[in-house]
Amino acid sequence: MDSPPYTIKLPGEEAQIPYIEEDVEYLDYAYDADGYSVFMITDTPDPQEREQLFCAKLRQCSVIFDFTEPLSDIQYKEIKKNALQEMLDYVGNNKNVLSQPIYGEMFHMVAVNLFRTLPPASTPFGAEFDPEEDEPTLEASWPHLQLVYQLFLRFLESPDFQPNHAKKYLDHVFISKLLDLFDSEDPRERDLLKTVLHRIYGKFLMLRAFIRKQINHAFYRFIYETGRYNGVGELLEILGSIINGFALPLKEEHKTFLAKVLLPLHKVQSLGVFHPCLAYCVVQFLEKDSALTQQVVRGLLKFWPRTDSPKEVMFLNELEEILDVIEPAEFQKIMIPLFQQLGRCISSSHFQVAERALYYWNNDYILTLMRDNGQVLLPIIFPALYRNSKRHWNKTIHGLIYNALKVFMEMNQKLFDDCFKQYKIAERQKKEKMRERVNAWTKIHKKASCNPAFAQLAQDFRLGYDLREEELYYGSDTDMVDDDHPDINETPRGDKKEPIAGVTEAFKQNLKLEEEKNASKNPPRADRPLIRRKSELPHDEQKARMLEDHRKTEIIPGQAISAHAVDPVTGLSQAGAAHHHPHVVPQAPPSSRSELPILAPLESKPSVSAKPPNLMSMSGANRDKR
Secondary structure (H helix, E strand, O other), rough: OOOOEEEEOOEEEEOOOOOOOOOOOOOOEEOOOOOOOOOOOOOOOOOHHHHHHHHHHHHHHHOOOOOOOOOHHHHHHHHHHHHHHHHHHHHHHHOOOOOOHHHHHHHHHHHHHHOOOOOOOOOOOOOOOOOOOOOOOOOOOHHHHHHHHHHHHHHHOOOOHHHHHHHHOOHHHHHHHHHHHHHHHHHHHHHHHHHHHHHHHHHHHHHHHHHHHHHHHHHHHHHHHHHHOOOOOHHHHHHHHHHHHHOOOHHHHHHHHHHHHHHHHHHHOOOOHHHHHHHHHHHHHHHHHHHHHHHHHHHHHHHOOOOOOHHHHHHHHHHHHHOOOOOOOHHHHHHHHHHHHHHHOOOOOHHHHHHHHHHHHHOOOHHHHHHHOOOHHHHHHHHHHHHHHHHHHOHHHHHEEEEEEHHHHHHHHHHHHHHHHHHHHHHHHHHHHHHHHHHHHHHHHHHHHHOHHHHHHHHHHHOOOOOOOHHHHHHOOOOHOOOOOOOOOOOOOHHOOOOOOOOOHHHHHHHHHHHHHHHHHHHOOEEEEEEEEOOOOOOOOOHHHHHHHHHHOOOOOOOOOOOOOOOOOOOOHHHHHHHHHEOOOOOOOOOOOOOOOEEEEEEEEOOOOOOOOOOHHHHHHHHOOO
């Protein structure tokens, strides 16, 4: 316990009741052996004594216990828990129970129990918390904290609650410390905090601006400084209901909040944890003021992810929600950059990104907007649709693209044909530009190969002597060319290209001189035989020795091997098997041992330590062959 206990006499024993105040008058109430109060608040007939008993129990519940040691102060923890539960029932089931002295005791008890230093984060910095897979870190003292939160919430929601009596205790310091608790890793605590802060925001009008300001500061620290904050989702849920109540026209403070807080929140790493709440807040702003649509859409395109495919899917979901509430006049302001980004998403190799972008064609309102602005949108989106209709690896994407092209074709057949012709012309120009690039680099390479130092530089930098055409196309946009039309992609048979040599006669002579010079420096030695090195499977030397010792014990000393004995594994005579297959170790006759013949390990060459066959024990014919 953090404070000394208050001692009273119980029948037959002396018990210690935790009490935070030392110099207070004696309270004539006690608890039984199970921790339940002998004097209940509801059983006290006198209202003044009931108020004193309520305040006394609030002071008594201001004692903090250490829950890191489960076996310490078990009796007193139970006493505090029962007292909190008793006061919770008393406030919820009775009227006219909140007198003015109770306000100070209540806020003091809540501050002592809730305002504490939070432990450091259990997850490493940069690691994203997944609520579906990761287990949250729970607060050890939750049995008491839960009752304190519920008592305070019921206190705020009571019909007897008077904001005028509470405003001198509910100051800016109290609000700041309450907002600091949103960084707790326990989701149960953050959920109750969300409800408590929402009730305070609704009942205390003079604190609303300060609460919004402190929430902004929490988001600023999260976005621009720490990158870690656990209560973003809960605060966005509160802001969703707050934004819904904004009066029109919107204040500059609210527009600044949208531009400096809500839009930059899209770039954080842990967006997936709170994205639904964030998208709801953004849509609420657009429903309040449609003139903010251009700013919001351009902000999303600014923070659009480049390498995070799940994040791209989130952006596409939010963008569709925005298009559902957009005005036609505002759509015309952002449709060009918007559909350029949609074209890049359709061309994405990640099929979920392409699939989510193509689902826009299933939205009736978006189709209406496309139909009204088809002259501008179809030339933008057509190349991505036509190119990926046959080049994308996922068959589902092919079907979705076919449906989108069919919609455009039915929408305006003449415009569709014009877009197809423009696409073919653009691809042909791109192909010609690529050929010019290849020819230019070929000329540069031929000129460079005439330099006598070219061979040495190529050798020093480990460069190839020949210029390959594939290297010229590397990193270009050749994948953008449709391979189903020979007039664009395929070279006619009569004009087939030869591989680019890139090496002139002068370069060949320089190369030959360099090789002769190197050969004169390192002449081959005649006394050194040329040995072809064979590949060998990796093996353990210790195991090889153990297997060799085991094979040695299988050979019976002095036993001659008959030339007519047939090996049951190879089908040859044992002598012939020893001659043709050095890996096979000569074995004793089957009559002397019942085991099968033992084979040497399957290696690419015989082991060095293996013994050669005994030639003296072989027959003459086999020895002559040997």
